[in-house]
Amino acid sequence: MTAPDGIALSGVCKTFTGRGRVVEALRDVNLTCPQGSFTAIIGPSGCGKSTAMRIAMGLEAPDAGEVRIAGKAPLDAARDGLTGIAFQDAALLPWRSVRRNVEVPLEVLRRPLSAASEHVAHLIDLVGLKGFENALPGELSGGMRQRVAIARALATHPRVLFMDEPFGALDQILRRQMNLELQRIWNESGSTALLVTHGIDEAVFLADRVVVMHAGPGRIVDIVEIPFERPRQPRLFSDPAFHETCDRIAGVLHGG
Secondary structure, eight states: OOOTTSEEEEEEEEEEEETTEEEEEEEEEEEEEOTTOEEEEEOOTTSSHHHHHHHHHTSSOOSEEEEEETTBOHHHHHHTTOEEEEESSOOOOTTSOHHHHHTHHHHHTTOOTTTTHHHHHHHHHHTTOTTOTTOOGGGSOHHHHHHHHHHHHTTTOOSEEEEESTTTTSOHHHHHHHHHHHHHHHHHHOOEEEEEOSOHHHHHHHOSEEEEEETTTTEEEEEEEOOOOSSOOGGGGGOHHHHHHHHHHHHHHTTO
């Protein structure tokens, strides 16, 4: 198993049993994400991509296999503040301001807020919310709330950033804007990023490589290296080579 400072899953298997059914969610999943890389996982609903991420985060235990996050077991990495998480639902505390929401992981890990004051201010500026430090979640748009969630995920200086459909609830125009912002934020943070998404164009635009999964059982069927240089500009979305790459992934995704 390699990638001591990144993400490494080796021989991971997971089965769920319920209502008289046995579902093989993951079979022999092997995935290595080097430090500082950006990997996207794409696949149909029920292919196990979110289960794989939950196992990597330590929210589920595999039936077999080994997982290392920044060189540690997932729960140990989380307890040490080495991982950050952003889901589709920003899940902000409605009674707390932007700043106070970003501070939540620091409080959970019992880190002194006074020492992190400048870092929190920097994160709020980084995600484009300077001036909204005291705003409540109800006063923010959906895109702004997701920005807060990303800033919160980065509060502990994580080595690994997990994102499960963070922009899934946004419209297409805002989603592409957030793709540009996420690229910038990730580049500055230096984290190893793992993104689960249903959007092929989102995966190709953001990632260094795209992992394609199939269901029944959940497994990796291809890993597509993305050739485009960084930083990626909006014009890439209309580049014929971009569409060729998306079509290749769609072919694998749909069994072509």
